[in-house]
Amino acid sequence: MAAPMDGNTVNVIREKATLCLESRKQINNVVDIISHMDSEKRDVLTACINALLKVFEKFITTEEMCGISGDKELKDKEAEYREWLRQQYTATVACLLDKLTSTDRHIQKLSLRVLMKFVAAEGRHPIRTKSSSRTQLFPESLFVEIMSHFLSSDESTSALLESFQEFLLYDDVRYQTLQFIHKHLQKNSSKATTDVYLTNVFGLLDKCSSLKCRTKSLHFLAMDTAGKMGSSKEHTKLFTSTWLQFLSCKLTPSLYKKVLIIAKDKVMPRLSNPLVLSDFLTESYTMGGVISLLALDGLFLLINKHNLEYPDFYEKLYALLEPAVFHVKYCSRFFHLTDLFLTSTHLPSYLVAAFAKKMSRISLTAPTPVLKAAIIFVCNLLKRHPTCTVLINRPDAPTDLDEDPYLYNEPDPAKCEALKSSLWEIKSLQNHYCPEVVKVATRINQPLHHTEDMLSDFLDVTEEGLIRREIKRCRKTIKTTPVTFVPPKGLFGTKSDRLKGHWLLE
Known part of the structure; x- marks a missing residue:
């Protein structure tokens, strides 16, 4: 609560502002009002800022601070008065600019609002010499x-x-x-x-x-x-x-990421030509890691909607499929975008098979929460491209890593020999400790329907969520077992129990 003296100061400031507006003879009161801008009291500063707004907004609107023309003697006196007013206005603006760095958020916001009101007033009533032709x-x-x-x-x-x-x-x-x-x-x-x-x-x-x-x-x-x-x-x-x-x-890495996050939805729609960002996005895409992940969205938009030629796009996307992708903050975003990029049914079988195989391989060491999404991703690719079902229907399929003809370290998906391999990694995940992962992994044992699963339903899964669902499932299947309600009198419940002298049951 403000002290009484502060309350009196606030009232005095308001009264002086009223006097300034009523008569030119009282205009010197504006100097006293400005002097209170050094106060550390919020209520005093608030009253002072509002008073100065009221005074100078009126002087700007009535153009009392503009230069004049006319009788020389009258002009000199009036010009001196108006010049003095402009000086006080300049001092007021300086004080308000200083308050923009105040630690008090209320004063900061109020000062900014008043300054912008002055901008609006000056725009409509410029503080300059009057002229009938002025714009x-x-x-x-x-x-x-x-x-x-x-x-x-x-x-x-x-x-x-x-x-x-x-x-x-x-x-x-x-x-x-x-x-x-x-x-x-x-x-x-x-x-x-x-x-x-x-x-x-x-x-x-x-x-x-x-x-x-x-x-x-x-x-x-x-x-x-x-x-x-x-x-x-x-x-x-x-x-x-x-x-x-x-x-x-x-740009710093942090700022780089923020730019890429907003590029597609906020920046590119407002550019005169989105292709001006092609160099920035292609350079970002070649950086690797999270930066490449975030550049995917904007770059694909340029390729798909603005006819940007980028022949190595899928090769670079294939290179991003590494175990580390499951551990980054934008993992869900990567899954969604990669699934989107592989939607076209005109993609060659070797390319789709390469993505399905590599996703299966890195799933062997992936965290449990993302495994369901990884398996659904592979199943959707097989449904979308029936020619790739050879990966699960091959009778002479390899059963371990040594027999697998797939070349994991080959950067070119056309040369990795994925179509000669099989998805034995998904078969291995059918022995996973998590029942939900096992349930999803067994889908490849059955005929794949044409209807794809919504990948978004399997994204953003957490370990806590998996555990909570498993506990809920167990509670439905485990029956309660009745126990005795008579408290035991010894470890063996007999009168001659010698251990009673050494152990106390509570």
Whole structure:
């Protein structure tokens, strides 16, 4: 609870703001209001910020801070007054910019909101010499000062960015934001950028990319008409060039992953031509590991929808099938995408057989929770490509690793001899300790129906879930056994039990 003195201060601030608006003779009160911006009390700061908003929003709207023309003597006095007002406004803006780094989230958010209100007011009523021919201009100087706080090289601005997101709904703000980022990246292209800086840049770009594209009407915060900003084509062009500028920076592995995660759904639909990301995605795909996994989605979109030629796509995908893929965070994503990529019935049998065989082989050492998905993946391939059922119907099938003609270390699926082998690994999993795995593995003993199983039903399985289901199943099958209700008096229940002197039963 605020102290009485703070309550009085708040009331005084409000009264002084009212006096400033009532008469020019009371305008000096604005200096007293600004002086309270050094307070550490939240209620005082809140009252002070709101008071300054009320005062200067009125002065901007009525254009009392604009330059004038007319009688020289009157002009000098009026010009001096208006210049003084602009100085106080500049001091107010400086204080609000400083509060953007406040540890108090409420003050941070309030300061940002007030600054953006000033942006809106300045856009519609520019603080400049009056002229009948003047046109509206976005207040870039004020906006640049605000944006500079978002691209700090030393401190994360993610918390403040959440408050700024609502203003990105306005097309002029989003356009100016992208333009600022683009210029800032160009300016710092030759300098060593920090990871924090690039993370802040990505945060802004991510927020801009998360918004739905408008193709018809545009909405502006600070302007009624926006010149070239009024063209959706210009927005798309700037969005594309800004992202390309960002991707040319040296990204950290963590940031690299975040970019790839949002690339397909958020970035590529808004680019002037998604093929501009082909170099970035193909380079990512050749890196291996998780980076390659995450690049799959966007790269396949370019191949499937935009006719990108990538003859080694399936060879690289085959190389990703390693035991480590079962242990990464994006394992479910990999299963889903690989199954999608192998959907076409026009794929050659040797390629499908190679994927089925290698998935079966690495399943021998895979964690139990992913085994069901791996087996269903193989079964779906066999249903989709009947010519590959030779892998389970071969009478002279090898029974162990030494007899298997399959070349596991061969990187080319066309040369791995998968069609000469069999899926004895799935047969081996029929002896697995987990009953659910055994049940799924026995499916290859029966004729495979044409209807595929939904792979998504077997993804994201955990060990805890398997154990819980097994306990539930056991409780249904195990019958309770009655036990004696008479407490024993000894280990052997006889009066001459000599052990009673040495052991106590509780």
